[in-house]
Amino acid sequence: MSNVYDKAHELKKAIAESEEFSALKSMHEQIEADEIAKKMLENFRNLQLELQQKQMQGIQITEEEAQKAQQQFELVQQHELISKLMEAEQRLSVIIGDINKIITEPLEEIYGNPEGQQ
């Protein structure tokens, strides 16, 4: 057991020291220092959050809302800092997803793989 927590802390350290994490942190700092980029990203995140909350409450998103979200996404993508931040987030998100797959493999041994890829 203590070994599990030791290994979790070693993994945390490896994540914090990875190029991918450093890149994300650096992009985040650059955006924090750029008022326009910061505001654009904030607006976009708020809109995303609003739509997610609606979906979680089972409220149907209107075509107009979906279009607005798509337009905002295209707009923020054109900002180089934001576009790079999103790429960095995507790369780290793939890594975190891989980690979760790896560490839950022992549980698949018991419960089987829900995706049937055993």
Add this chain to the structure above:
Amino acid sequence: MSNVYDKAHELKKAIAESEEFSALKSMHEQIEADEIAKKMLENFRNLQLELQQKQMQGIQITEEEAQKAQQQFELVQQHELISKLMEAEQRLSVIIGDINKIITEPLEEIYGNPEGQQ
């Protein structure tokens, strides 16, 4: 990066070798070998899944359904093997939750702690 994956595999190995995981695996095998316990658990899981799916679709669960779920829960709890399995699942679930908190700490450094416990 490769270090992240190495550490994730070391963590997986530590989980698979932990007492908590071995206990869960053993309880699961004992239930698989016991037709009555297996069937009771299966019925309970199916009912849980059904109610979860309703909630995810935003369908309100009736008082009758909630009562039935509670009754089934109390029933399966009285079966020693199932009750022990659920305890073992709970213990492993706490560990997995702790691991997730630990390995996402670097991200909190960037995005802040949503629970404000920074």
